[in-house]
Amino acid sequence: MSSYIFRRLLQGIPTFFGITILSFLLMLTAPGDPVSMIMFNPSATPEAVATMRRQLGLDQPPLTQYIYWLVGNDWAQIDSDGDGVGDSYGLRHGLLRGDLGQSLKHKRPVSELIAERIPATLQLTVSALIVGYGLGALLGVLSAVYHRSWFDQSVRLLSVVGTAVPAFWLGLIFIIIFSVTLDWLPMSGMSDITNRSGGFDLIASLKHLIMPVSVLALGIVASVARFTRTEMLETLHQDFIRTAHAKGLNNRRVWWRHAIRNALIPIATFLGPELGGLLGGAVIIEQVFGWPGMGRLVVNGVFQRDYPLVMGSVVVGAVLFIIGLLLSDMLYAWLDPRIRLS
């Protein structure tokens, strides 16, 4: 198992470097001068701007800039006053050490901004993932077990319609029904701002979670249900199921003890790819429900042309996605010995 994980980790490395190259190239082509945008001080002297440029390594050729951007230049003596002699350390710490640059709008490190917002996004996506997988698998299994019944037909309908509905539109419809008309659930935000005691209110948080999570989970429910149904139907036609029946086991026991275990394993492979769509979906859903996560941060960053913030978020989003792919592969290998031993 550990050798499998190691191999899988090694495979992730070129991909990660590909992402850094892509982000760096985009940073390089982005319009506007980064230094004057960071300083944003009309009275800054040209000397001060030139000094900062050298400290950030922006006077270097692109390849050197890329290396500085990746591993930082605070370990090297930088010629900050332009006299040809190194005199002070650079200002970059490098992407690999968590330095994603300075946000042009917020005047704060991008890594700090993202770290503040990530828990909210993870809360949303992980809840949606759990709900989506749980419900999707359950519906898929039941639909296969009651093959060709009205229940099966409705699950099939749901799994087609569920992938065709734009999630943000469903969110708007939910807001109209449950917030505006019925006034059952809060329209936006993550917690009650009127809560004066300042303590954590579980009920209020759950109420805020219900709509965004169910909207985000719908797509997953649809695809997982569809996939599980197919897998389960296939499993039910295999020899060991017939043997189990022949042994005299009742249906319930055959389904729950024998079939489900085998049918559910391939769903683990589904987990990783689904995560990318989920992160993208979260960006839109956060906008609909005013959820204070990374999505809102990055969309505002796009509007404000805050390139370091946008690129930083992209790198973080990609890393989250790669970690998700890795975890799902590992889960699959752990569940299915044929994979890790091959």
Place this chain on the structure above:
Amino acid sequence: MTETALTTSIAKLDSPTSKSRTFWQDALAHLRRDRLTILAFSALLLLTLVCLLAPPIAENILKIDPTDTSVPDRFLPPGSEGHFLGTDHLGRDALIRLLYGGRISLAIAYSASLMSILIGVSIGLVSGYYGGGLDDFITWMISTLSSIPTLFLLLIAASLWTPSAETLVLILAALGWIGTCRLVRGQVFSLKQRDYVLAARALGASDFRIMFQHIFPNLLPIVIVTLTIVAGNLILTESGLSFLGLGVQPPTPTWGNMLTDSRSFFAKGTYLVVWPGLSIMLTVLCFYIVGDGLRDALDPRTARR
């Protein structure tokens, strides 16, 4: 069975009355029996036609312009005289804006899906056929691009270039080919091992000829299915981007940015939220159903009933 009976039945098989059907005729015959797919396909065709004809319809039948604003006619409910689906916050007719929006949304979906398929198939074909270092490079590019959530890539693109319908098509096509390419590449890997490829090569056919004359026709079934699914996906993506305000900019209507507008008027014009969303959903649904139907019809392994 006597020997004569056997001979006549064999003769019957050879006779022109039981003509053999080509693969495409077979697929068409299968499709004809698939009522749901036919229904979805007709709906798509009708929708495309109506959206395409939106300007003459607006002029001659409804006698309204999509940009006509009228303060007294704001938020007329659906079914009002002259405004079948109601009016929006500026008094513009919802139906005609829906048709004009559909024009843009469908045009983007059709052209971007065609372009992305074209790119995906060419790169996948070359990469899968030649293999080696070129294939390694392309595989690396694919795995890099596909490990960034697509929406994030679109956000970068939207932040670098001001979005309009044309740039959006280019951006969506430039990012949408990855899935197709991966699929095609895998197929080409198995197809190039076939004997007929070997035979063609023995006859002295060039690589180009083998790729496009011999391998490509065998890819057509998946390419057609992928095209419909991708078109459906692109409608969803475009509407999401427009909803965020990063797609086609108002006042040009698209289904996505009509929803952005409608958000501010929940109380007065609930129906303004309903129409664009329903249009998106039904269109995407039709694309998916047609895609599924085509997959069944074009897969010779599907049991023919």
